[in-house]
Amino acid sequence: MKLRVKDMDIETGGILIALLNENDARKLDLHPEDRIGIYHGKKKAIAVLDIAESKKACPEGEVGLFEEMLDLLNAKDKDEVEVVIESKPVSLKFIKKKLDGKRLKPKEIEAIVKDIVSNELTTIELTYFISACYTHGLSLEETVALTKAMIKTGDTLKLNKYPIVDKHCLGGVAGNRTTMVVVPILAAAGLTVPKTSSRSITSPAGTADTMEVLCNVCHSIKSVEKIVKKVGGCITWGGAVNLAPADDKIIKVENPLRIDAEGNMLSSIMAKKGSMSSTHVIIDIPLGKGAKIESRKEAEKLSREFKEIGNALGMKIKVLITDGSQPIGNGIGPALEARDVLWLLKNDKRAPQDLRKKSLMLAEETLEMCGMDRKIAKEMLESGKAYKKMIEIINAQGKKITDPDKIKPAKLKYEYRAKKSGKIIHIDNGVISRAARLAGAPQDKSAGIYLYKHKGDKVKKGEIIFTLYADIKQKIEFAVDALKERNGIIIT
Amino acid sequence: MKLRVKDMDIETGGILIALLNENDARKLDLHPEDRIGIYHGKKKAIAVLDIAESKKACPEGEVGLFEEMLDLLNAKDKDEVEVVIESKPVSLKFIKKKLDGKRLKPKEIEAIVKDIVSNELTTIELTYFISACYTHGLSLEETVALTKAMIKTGDTLKLNKYPIVDKHCLGGVAGNRTTMVVVPILAAAGLTVPKTSSRSITSPAGTADTMEVLCNVCHSIKSVEKIVKKVGGCITWGGAVNLAPADDKIIKVENPLRIDAEGNMLSSIMAKKGSMSSTHVIIDIPLGKGAKIESRKEAEKLSREFKEIGNALGMKIKVLITDGSQPIGNGIGPALEARDVLWLLKNDKRAPQDLRKKSLMLAEETLEMCGMDRKIAKEMLESGKAYKKMIEIINAQGKKITDPDKIKPAKLKYEYRAKKSGKIIHIDNGVISRAARLAGAPQDKSAGIYLYKHKGDKVKKGEIIFTLYADIKQKIEFAVDALKERNGIIIT
Numbered sequence: 001m002k003l004r005v006k007d008m009d010i011e012t013g014g015i016l017i018a019l020l021n022e023n024d025a026r027k028l029d030l031h032p033e034d035r036i037g038i039y040h041g042k043k044k045a046i047a048v049l050d051i052a053e054s055k056k057a058c059p060e061g062e063v064g065l066f067e068e069m070l071d072l073l074n075a076k077d078k079d080e081v082e083v084v085i086e087s088k089p090v091s092l093k094f095i096k097k098k099l100d101g102k103r104l105k106p107k108e109i110e111a112i113v114k115d116i117v118s119n120e121l122t123t124i125e126l127t128y129f130i131s132a133c134y135t136h137g138l139s140l141e142e143t144v145a146l147t148k149a150m151i152k153t154g155d156t157l158k159l160n161k162y163p164i165v166d167k168h169c170l171g172g173v174a175g176n177r178t179t180m181v182v183v184p185i186l187a188a189a190g191l192t193v194p195k196t197s198s199r200s201i202t203s204p205a206g207t208a209d210t211m212e213v214l215c216n217v218c219h220s221i222k223s224v225e226k227i228v229k230k231v232g233g234c235i236t237w238g239g240a241v242n243l244a245p246a247d248d249k250i251i252k253v254e255n256p257l258r259i260d261a262e263g264n265m266l267s268s269i270m271a272k273k274g275s276m277s278s279t280h281v282i283i284d285i286p287l288g289k290g291a292k293i294e295s296r297k298e299a300e301k302l303s304r305e306f307k308e309i310g311n312a313l314g315m316k317i318k319v320l321i322t323d324g325s326q327p328i329g330n331g332i333g334p335a336l337e338a339r340d341v342l343w344l345l346k347n348d349k350r351a352p353q354d355l356r357k358k359s360l361m362l363a364e365e366t367l368e369m370c371g372m373d374r375k376i377a378k379e380m381l382e383s384g385k386a387y388k389k390m391i392e393i394i395n396a397q398g399k400k401i402t403d404p405d406k407i408k409p410a411k412l413k414y415e416y417r418a419k420k421s422g423k424i425i426h427i428d429n430g431v432i433s434r435a436a437r438l439a440g441a442p443q444d445k446s447a448g449i450y451l452y453k454h455k456g457d458k459v460k461k462g463e464i465i466f467t468l469y470a471d472i473k474q475k476i477e478f479a480v481d482a483l484k485e486r487n488g489i490i491i492t
Numbered sequence: 493m494k495l496r497v498k499d500m501d502i503e504t505g506g507i508l509i510a511l512l513n514e515n516d517a518r519k520l521d522l523h524p525e526d527r528i529g530i531y532h533g534k535k536k537a538i539a540v541l542d543i544a545e546s547k548k549a550c551p552e553g554e555v556g557l558f559e560e561m562l563d564l565l566n567a568k569d570k571d572e573v574e575v576v577i578e579s580k581p582v583s584l585k586f587i588k589k590k591l592d593g594k595r596l597k598p599k600e601i602e603a604i605v606k607d608i609v610s611n612e613l614t615t616i617e618l619t620y621f622i623s624a625c626y627t628h629g630l631s632l633e634e635t636v637a638l639t640k641a642m643i644k645t646g647d648t649l650k651l652n653k654y655p656i657v658d659k660h661c662l663g664g665v666a667g668n669r670t671t672m673v674v675v676p677i678l679a680a681a682g683l684t685v686p687k688t689s690s691r692s693i694t695s696p697a698g699t700a701d702t703m704e705v706l707c708n709v710c711h712s713i714k715s716v717e718k719i720v721k722k723v724g725g726c727i728t729w730g731g732a733v734n735l736a737p738a739d740d741k742i743i744k745v746e747n748p749l750r751i752d753a754e755g756n757m758l759s760s761i762m763a764k765k766g767s768m769s770s771t772h773v774i775i776d777i778p779l780g781k782g783a784k785i786e787s788r789k790e791a792e793k794l795s796r797e798f799k800e801i802g803n804a805l806g807m808k809i810k811v812l813i814t815d816g817s818q819p820i821g822n823g824i825g826p827a828l829e830a831r832d833v834l835w836l837l838k839n840d841k842r843a844p845q846d847l848r849k850k851s852l853m854l855a856e857e858t859l860e861m862c863g864m865d866r867k868i869a870k871e872m873l874e875s876g877k878a879y880k881k882m883i884e885i886i887n888a889q890g891k892k893i894t895d896p897d898k899i900k901p902a903k904l905k906y907e908y909r910a911k912k913s914g915k916i917i918h919i920d921n922g923v924i925s926r927a928a929r930l931a932g933a934p935q936d937k938s939a940g941i942y943l944y945k946h947k948g949d950k951v952k953k954g955e956i957i958f959t960l961y962a963d964i965k966q967k968i969e970f971a972v973d974a975l976k977e978r979n980g981i982i983i984t
Contacts, residue, residue, distance in 0.1 A: 124749075
């Protein structure tokens, strides 16, 4: 059918969509989400059909096209194009198969992932896939296939090194900025540590947000390669490299219902490690009330699965189930956490000892996994070699600040005091994180919370337990209101 | 946050969407599909958030709004509005619950249906619901609750009559236009038969398409009421009345993967009967190779479920499992089927006897269910009273044509002849339907197929089995190609 182009003057940013009037669609026997081929001279593109019920959106005899499509076809408003029916992507059959509870073959999963990455699937189709993975679960073989397909369809880092070390934490614990201590220790010990981290989604800071206080974290895969070749390690933002891009699209569909299918989570994490060509990966599963994982059984199940997938991908995996029942470190929020990390690396007495202990343990376990002496971790930290390495990394990434005493918290503060004397038996990750976020973290880098006390500490009535920092009064008020709503500090 | 309106100059036609620049969204800690409230003076509306990654789509400091939203807020381009965070609809919790394999309570299902109808749910959220219904199935209690909620959220017909009779056919059989014979027979017998029918989706004609050859079928609920009060029955298009509107939205999400969850199908059918206040419903399940239902076990299971739901809704249900192994009637396509129906009602010898037999049987069973004498069906037909009633219905709906001999097939034809002598042992519904569609049906009313032979008939080599009719040569060719691809007529 010959139609005239209607320039919709919008980018869709995702899948290619074409709009037909409902009467034209009926003539071609087409339904929403069918695929149509559009020819303009020798150019051709395939789009997903959307049907306009009103003349205003798209009148009869016209086909509404968006920016990306006009570029592809080299077409403009009023040009004549030929519209033909195309078959749907074959991956839809495999999605239906999974929805029907059957196992998918690696080739079938690869076809789905390829179509996700190249924007061939509509949101409805992708949602059915995620829903099917969630309700029926993924077998180990399926998870491995998904992981491999995600690696294959994204950028990969190729370093001519062995071992290549990486770490991952399942999260849910406020503070807990171990990565920024462990990476310089391991790199100082001579290991290769190309670490990419995420920004916060629901926490007051991600490692990328915190590292960004000290230096630039937006580096392309080429830039990461250069930095790692020069200084042995990096801590950059994963979003700036195109690792496993299927994952971002999957997460977008998971978010509305906070779906977190186990198979998809495992693939998401492992695909990023695989994309960096990691050979030895240490995984930290914080366990405890308020952490992401609250049952030991679940933690142990995940632990086994990480190892099995690692095995299938030819990676060595060590999983540590750690105490996730309270925040780790004193600072919560990008600037306050970055200051903790620098104090720690400088062996300053203001450094939080819980963060020091956990980071050293993680570094020791990694060294051991790589066949090296555990003692090297402490040596690197105490000799200042880890600090020196951190400065090298910061400089290589584009330095902003390296002196912890020049990192200042936000100007307004609120002191949270003990309501009675006694022993602190619980500091709730959820409540602390929420208050720090309401104070402005991670968007306001210097906003957040500084903890003076931890679980097990004795306090007197009126003693300061933590200070809340924010840029504007209203944010302090929001955070204080949230603290009143739910008591996050339990004293007995 | 105060933002300026950007008029997107598009209607979305469905849920209310607002577009924010990704930087503004980050400041408010918002993610795609979150809900935001928008205030303009005293007006307020809630929208689903979409995030623009480019300045072009939506620059910082602005909020992109579509036509429906601008109308609701009485706002125009550049107006200042206040944007606040809103919580998500509570029905999302119930969708998640179903996705986790748990049973939903009637109130929870009602909340979901209400939100579907009022466009509160996004496509992703609705897809999760349908996916969950499909993978976990719906219990009888859930199906009944879904049916009731669908009736409640749409228009209903209230007639002060008893009994009110309806019929439904599960479909998949070419031709098979029994409704247009059964309704006038029953109405002539004094029963109230407010029948709404669908247009074709994947077949060469729906009852609404065929009835439309004879008269207008687009009548509102008020118009249907008037017609039925006047002549006792009607055959109108279901799409013109707002019966169970949730169903249309559910079908849109089912279509891309051709999902047909049993619970949703049962609800969809029964909600429409309930909306018409039907008291006695006859359900025809054609069974056979090429029909929608191919296994007797499945047909019997559906039969039980229809009765159980009917029971819960206070309706009497009779289910007939009929022969669906070949087309019924001679004409396939709106005009050719309408001609068959009129010949039959006029007791013309050209009328297809298989259609006559089946229609009479359905009418007899319905009469019996209503406590009336089965013989009345034949009396109404043979006395011409059913034909007279049909003319009354046609006149009441807005007559186009009533003389079958004035209904002409399309001008071009192709004669399909027997390749050998023998007995016809199979005429494939799928192949016949596809050829009739490719010839132009139902869009071209006079296109289609006219069968001279049925299963069991003896043919000689070269004898005409059917004639294909189309308006243009290309459509004849398309249909003939399809007939060559797959042999639909088997002779032994």
